[in-house]
Amino acid sequence: MALVDSKKMFEMAYKNGYAVGAFNVNNMEITQGIISAIAEEKAPLILQISRGARAYASMSYLRGIIDVAVKENPDIPICMHLDHGDTFETCKQCVDDGFTSVMIDASHQPFEENIEVTRQVVEYAHARDVVVEAELGQLGGIEEDVVGVDPDDIAKNLTDPDQAIEFVQKTGCDSLAVACGTSHGAYKFKTEPKLAFDVIQAVAEKLPGFPLVMHGSSSVLKEFKDLINKYGGDMPDAMGVPEEAIGKAAKMAVCKINIDTDLRMALTAKIRQVFSEKPAEFDPRKYLGPGREAIKDMVVRKLRILGCSGKAGECM
Numbered sequence: 001m002a003l004v005d006s007k008k009m010f011e012m013a014y015k016n017g018y019a020v021g022a023f024n025v026n027n028m029e030i031t032q033g034i035i036s037a038i039a040e041e042k043a044p045l046i047l048q049i050s051r052g053a054r055a056y057a058s059m060s061y062l063r064g065i066i067d068v069a070v071k072e073n074p075d076i077p078i079c080m081h082l083d084h085g086d087t088f089e090t091c092k093q094c095v096d097d098g099f100t101s102v103m104i105d106a107s108h109q110p111f112e113e114n115i116e117v118t119r120q121v122v123e124y125a126h127a128r129d130v131v132v133e134a135e136l137g138q139l140g141g142i143e144e145d146v147v148g149v150d151p152d153d154i155a156k157n158l159t160d161p162d163q164a165i166e167f168v169q170k171t172g173c174d175s176l177a178v179a180c181g182t183s184h185g186a187y188k189f190k191t192e193p194k195l196a197f198d199v200i201q202a203v204a205e206k207l208p209g210f211p212l213v214m215h216g217s218s219s220v221l222k223e224f225k226d227l228i229n230k231y232g233g234d235m236p237d238a239m240g241v242p243e244e245a246i247g248k249a250a251k252m253a254v255c256k257i258n259i260d261t262d263l264r265m266a267l268t269a270k271i272r273q274v275f276s277e278k279p280a281e282f283d284p285r286k287y288l289g290p291g292r293e294a295i296k297d298m299v300v301r302k303l304r305i306l307g308c309s310g311k312a313g314e315c316m
């Protein structure tokens, strides 16, 4: 089957109380690690490509890798999504490139301007059967060129439920990334964060049936940070979003959860371990291969937390 959009996935995730995992790809090994996990777990999948990934790998290479993944897994629905599109032009380019879903993130702009650019993207994308994720409210942290608010200001920039209903009605977007206390990157919080479940619940009550999205949802697992540091890395102490909180959000109106940092850390820890334990090794397959396995294991772990294992069939 060809690439699909996320409509059916979100419909089923909302109805049955789980979330679809959205994982970023920028090379072959990361993609293969994710694909082997979803094939084994029979889970629906959103593969995300950022502008940084497009610049790093080039869209033609990424598309080639993803096309093979889709062809080899006809029983798994796979959506190809632009992560954090910054302008109408970027989104238009990705729609034209065959993405089945795009995100326009104008959340740092004033409310009315966010509405206007999102509305333009929706108009262009919907005319070509592509769905649109938008964002309202601001997260903390840093992810590539997306710079969020200061950690101390996260609570002040949560999504306003009343604005959310107005935003969705005026833009026609298909899903909405909400600011509910999560944060991008590996250095999220100094102390364990509390997700604003009340914000998720309030938005869900104003927009019944409407799929919400959570970004910045890695847990920055201590065991992986410790492994990285044990094998010569230097990652300072930081806390992510606890996995129990991710699981709880997945049961609510949150239908898509973005996890990237935890995959990066798993890959980095494994490659560092090989370099440290086998310093004479110089065959890239001998460290990228184990790294690919580490990605797979991490994705399996996340799919089970999100509750989407075994759900591929109902999302077709």
Ligand SMILES: [Zn+2]
Binding pocket: 084, 143, 184, 215, 216, 258
């Ligand atoms: Zn994000």
